[in-house]
Amino acid sequence: MASIVDKIVLNIPDRLLRYLRKIGSVADQKSVTAYTVGGFVRDLLLSNEDQLKSNELDLDIVIENHAIDVAKKVADDFKASINVHQQFGTAKVITKENFQIDFVTARRETYQTLGALPSVVFSSIREDLYRRDFSINAVAMSILPIDFGNLLDYTDGLRDLETALIRVLHDQSYRDDPTRIFRAIRYEKRYNFQICQTDQGLIQDVIDHSYLDHISGQRIRNEFNRIFSEDLAWKTLQRMEDFVLFSAIVPCWELPQDFSRTWQDAIQAIDWSKKHLPDDHIDQDAVLWMALLNEETTDAVSHRLAFEKRLQEKLDSRNRLMIDQTKLSSSSKPSQVYHLLNSYPLEVLIFSLWHNKHSWQKEKIEDYLLRLRNVQPKVTGDDLIQRGHKPSPEMAKTLWNSFARQLDELRD
Numbered sequence: 204m205a206s207i208v209d210k211i212v213l214n215i216p217d218r219l220l221r222y223l224r225k226i227g228s229v230a231d232q233k234s235v236t237a238y239t240v241g242g243f244v245r246d247l248l249l250s251n252e253d254q255l256k257s258n259e260l261d262l263d264i265v266i267e268n269h270a271i272d273v274a275k276k277v278a279d280d281f282k283a284s285i286n287v288h289q290q291f292g293t294a295k296v297i298t299k300e301n302f303q304i305d306f307v308t309a310r311r312e313t314y315q316t317l318g319a320l321p322s323v324v325f326s327s328i329r330e331d332l333y334r335r336d337f338s339i340n341a342v343a344m345s346i347l348p349i350d351f352g353n354l355l356d357y358t359d360g361l362r363d364l365e366t367a368l369i370r371v372l373h374d375q376s377y378r379d380d381p382t383r384i385f386r387a388i389r390y391e392k393r394y395n396f397q398i399c400q401t402d403q404g405l406i407q408d409v410i411d412h413s414y415l416d417h418i419s420g421q422r423i424r425n426e427f428n429r430i431f432s433e434d435l436a437w438k439t440l441q442r443m444e445d446f447v448l449f450s451a452i453v454p455c456w457e458l459p460q461d462f463s464r465t466w467q468d469a470i471q472a473i474d475w476s477k478k479h480l481p482d483d484h485i486d487q488d489a490v491l492w493m494a495l496l497n498e499e500t501t502d503a504v505s506h507r508l509a510f511e512k513r514l515q516e517k518l519d520s521r522n523r524l525m526i527d528q529t530k531l532s533s534s535s536k537p538s539q540v541y542h543l544l545n546s547y548p549l550e551v552l553i554f555s556l557w558h559n560k561h562s563w564q565k566e567k568i569e570d571y572l573l574r575l576r577n578v579q580p581k582v583t584g585d586d587l588i589q590r591g592h593k594p595s596p597e598m599a600k601t602l603w604n605s606f607a608r609q610l611d612e613l614r615d
């Protein structure tokens with residue numbers, strides 16, 4: 204019977220095996236130990252082929268001492284680029300295939316202030332595994348030539364992978380780093396696991412004691428971005444509401460009543476845009492945010508999560524469009540439709556195309572997106588200037604009138 208070591212080594216895709224063996228032999232030459240840890244080992248043990256095949260897959264390597272030395276040699280040998288953080292004992296190697304390998308020196312972490320990032324002391328692999336979030340992420344696999352594939356499992360991660368449980372390694376874990384709440388829920392839905400009873404209580408306690416208030420908007424936003432890229436993002440978001448997590452972030456925020464439909468609309472809008480507007484850049488996250496926010500919550504959430512200005516403007520304009528589109532009627536002329544919709548970002552329009560109860564409003568928005576916005580004016584400002592006109596409000600009016608006539612004369 205194949206041992207668990209043989210089984211997981213067989214599961215490693217070839218392109219990765221090459222890197223892992225190489226890193227292991229460099230570590231061996233430098234007389235240090237080397238392990239791969241975290242998501243990669245977890246997905247190997249779960250035989251999660253989708254995750255392992257993902258192009259975005261990255262490797263986390265822990266070296267007991269001097270990770271940077273090993274990383275530099277690996278980067279040299281593979282002619283890969285490298286970013287070194289001397290102070291943290293870490294390095295990121297990016298291979299020609301755009302494959303990311305994070306090297307860290309084994310460390311212990313202590314959390315000195317609430318919500319802040321931890322301070323770091325170099326240490327052993329054992330302590331490195333104990334500082335991690337969940338038992339399922341704290342299994343290490345040796346990559347040294349002598350025992351390649353051997354597992355270190357000090358925290359019963361294998362058992363929890365077997366019984367499908369999410370479990371932190373100590374009672375303070377969610378308090379030390381409340382972003383682990385989002386991570387726990389994300390893994391629960393991604394792998395169809397269960398957050399264990401004790402952890403559910405610990406999470407509730409952290410929420411009830413407002414520990415999330417100590418986390419920066421940027422860190423919370425990063426967690427949402429990671430959730431948005433999950434296949435089952437909507438289930439993850441719904442599960443967050445079981446813990447009343449939205450109002451713990453911003454008091455007035457909760458999932459909309461018809462959330463699963465609204466989310467579906469946003470997904471369909473994105474899919475539609477990929478098919479019908481392939482040359483336009485669509486900020487997909489902006490469309491997804493529209494499904495999570497409404498007029499009452501947009502400002503407060505934008506502020507708390509420190510949204511960048513561009514995203515904030517898109518979300519604000521969605522609230523304006525809700526009012527503006529009521530000015531459309533089934534008999535609105537193309538020029539009126541153009542005039543009304545022309546100032547709106549594409550994300551807002553595609554969301555409204557799908558999240559709209561009125562079929563004639565949808566028709567008008569679709570006509571604008573697919574046809575009207577691509578019409579080139581027959582007469583331009585340059586033409587008028589060449590004919591001796593001076594730029595003026597009257598000239599702008601003449602131009603618009605000519606363009607409006609052109610739009611209204613288009614054939615269906």
Ligand code: CTP
Nearest residue numbers: 241242243263334335336337340341380382383
């Ligand atoms: N980690 C942690 N606490 C956090 C974030 C990360 O302990 N708040 C540790 C975990 O051991 C995790 C590793 O750092 O496995 C790498 O983190 P990350 O890249 O975020 O997660 P992955 O395990 O790669 O999982 P995913 O598939 O979600 O990317």
